[in-house]
Amino acid sequence: MSSRKLIEKIQAKDAKIGIVGLGYVGLPLVLRFSEMGFPVLGLDIAEDKVEMMTGGRSPIEHIGHDRLRAAIAAGFEATTDFSRAGEADVLILCVPTPLNKYREPDLGFVVDTVESLLPHIRTGQLMSLESTTYPGTTVEELAPRIERRDFTIGEDYFLVYSPEREDPGNPDFTTHTIPKVCGGHTPACLEAGVALYGSVIDRVVPVSSTQVAELTKLLENIHRAVNIGLVNEMKIVADRMGINIREVIDAAATKPFGFVPYYPGPGLGGHCIPIDPFYLTWKAREYGVSTRFIELAGEVNGAMPEYVVDKIKGALNDRCKSVRGSKILVLGIAYKPNVDDMRESPSVFIMEKLRDLGAEISYSDPHIPVFPPMREHHFDLSSVEVMPEALRQYDCVLLATDHAKFDYDMIAEHAPLIVDARGRFDRALDKIVNA
Known part of the structure; x- marks a missing residue:
């Protein structure tokens, strides 16, 4: 034919x-x-x-x-x-x-x-x-x-x-x-x-x-990975300075040219952005090229789960508690809001790090009722319902993925300590720690 x-x-x-x-x-x-x-x-x-x-x-x-x-x-x-x-x-x-x-x-x-x-x-x-x-x-x-x-x-x-x-x-x-x-x-x-x-x-x-066509796809996702790496690094700097990075981004986004807003988070997830840049860095070596810029962004983004864990450690320490033995609720284990997709989710890496430190981990995700079988991650957990009385039993609540179905006002009222990796809560509240 x-x-x-x-x-x-x-x-x-x-x-x-x-x-x-x-x-x-x-x-x-x-x-x-x-x-x-x-x-x-x-x-x-x-x-x-x-x-x-x-x-x-x-x-x-x-x-x-x-x-x-x-x-x-x-x-x-x-x-x-x-x-x-x-x-x-x-x-x-x-x-x-x-x-x-x-x-x-x-x-x-x-x-x-x-x-x-x-x-x-x-x-x-x-x-x-x-x-x-x-x-x-x-x-x-x-x-x-x-x-x-x-x-x-x-x-x-x-x-x-x-x-x-x-x-x-x-x-x-x-x-x-x-x-x-x-x-x-x-x-x-x-x-x-x-x-x-x-x-x-x-x-x-x-x-x-x-x-x-193959390189086009990689460029699209490397563009995002590099810019997210930049804003994640800016978040760390702003946090040390006591500046709200999201307010800075929103202000910069009013410029009608030359700026595209990217927002920080607890790390990269999904099937593309955490993975695709390394396809190019690997192939580039065949041509004697070192993709330092791409690899640096990967290092920054890959370190974000550890950064969030450090913020949890500090927040608990300020309340005379250690991570070991603490009950921690992770809100959202999908890699992005309002989906049931867990591929490369930073939430899972954070959960593993906290578990290794001796924390008692629970999660709530309206889109993922049972923690699914994964090739490299294993948790025998089911999603818990976010209710006022239950929230008060946790030493720390981590907002890792900001699903629309969460009742943020109710969570803010009843959780004793919230580490916010998505910028959804009023940072003026004493119980809120931004990560």
Whole structure:
């Protein structure tokens, strides 16, 4: 099948879309393609997730069951059977790209996924990688594997890189309103990729290569990581000076040009910002480049959980208490407000540090009723209800993630000591310690 035939099939909405990885990136794509009239097949290795979705239940809190059920009614299927990949005209890969224990890129999920698909891919398909990665991944890791099947990329098989730009729980932007960058392995690949995403996304931004698209994604997140590192460092300086950094930021934000407000917190979380910069620092070494600026921001941001723990130590010490034996309630363990996403959450690192110091830890998070299984973090805990009498039993309450569902006035009234890492409480109150 030529690119023209594939494009015609996409334009007619007859192309079957295979989404590989049904998480925070893959599931929104499933729903968007389905809502736009495409037949969709979902592939995932997690049997429990596939079973849940087959039963019409969304595994992600901010994605409603009704939207998933509508997709199922329109023909969407979820399966763990990768042999069905040949049914799809398009395969979109949305799998994790974490770091290993040495903070180096771990492409295991990407490579294993492609290897699982290889026996079942066929001529005429388009494969798109959306996982964040270092420049060169598509050319160095995906293309050679596809060519092992004796396919000629750009003639009988098509390959693009189009980085995901999901922001879970953000009501202002949806999958189709966020512009989509797309780079192709060849011009024919790019043409097919633009046709694919242009059928469901309001604006597609074509770039000259997959490497440009890969580096674009990294720049976006490194920009945020560096600026957050700067404001976290400014917070520490301002705190020593007795200055409210959030008041400073709000005042600076009145400047109508040349300043973008970033706000400090207890550390970086999520699937992108704590991880993506290190993909570039690792790849840059291959070219003899030291990314000192990026690595410094990583050091500053990585130290913030320890900074928060130190503030808790100091606050308890001022009340003639030690961390050991203290009952500490952590408010919010998701990495950002109003979602159930715990990936790389700084709250968890803080909880571990406090537990290691001998504290008795509890948490409350309206979006995470039970502490889930995680690869590197283990707590046998369930979310506790935030009630006046319960609050009075804690030696310290830490606001780590400022969910909208928390009653901040009630918490301020009844908690004996609050360490505020999000700037939600009135710092004039004696019981409030800003972190």
